[in-house]
Amino acid sequence: MNNNELATKQHYPILDGLRGLAAIIVVTFHLDEPFSISNLDKMVNHGYLAVDFFFLISGFVMGYAYDNRWSKMTVGSFFKRRIERLQPMVVLGMTLGAIGFYFTDSEIWPLIHTIPLWKMLLVMLIGYTILPVPLPLDIRGWQEMHPLNSVGWSLFFEYIAYILYAVWIRKFSHTT
Incomplete structure (x- = not known):
């Protein structure tokens, strides 16, 4: 379809x-x-x-x-449509965040110059999955789910909402 x-x-x-x-x-x-x-x-x-x-x-x-x-639609085709729509924004946001993090020269974020490139790239790759980054990999030190794209939390919860809708919420009664 x-x-x-x-x-x-x-x-x-x-x-x-x-x-x-x-x-x-x-x-x-x-x-x-x-x-x-x-x-x-x-x-x-x-x-x-x-x-x-x-x-x-x-x-x-x-x-x-x-x-x-x-x-006319399976749960799999629903997820495929949502991933095609949302995942490019996830990847773009994490990539731009990594570029901004790497090239930032800031007194506000002194940790930037102590983070090895491999660690920043690992955080970016985990970010591409939209899964929360483990705290030991919090390269900005702000205890965020996505240190390279702090607003990535909203995309994470959007995916959660899609899952809940597809497997449960859509089955709610439509009568008032």
């Missing part, structure tokens, strides 16, 4: 716009965060709430797009 066989539902551009706006708010929040001294001078204060909004809309979109397709 190809993607065209499944693309039969009405599309709501407003939802794409709202998700895009939420994504822009989150990116702005993260880009501005290192330059802010306090919450008072942040360009987007509480921008992390846009992540919740993004996930809320995404949950609706997933249910709307896939709930009536399970008679």
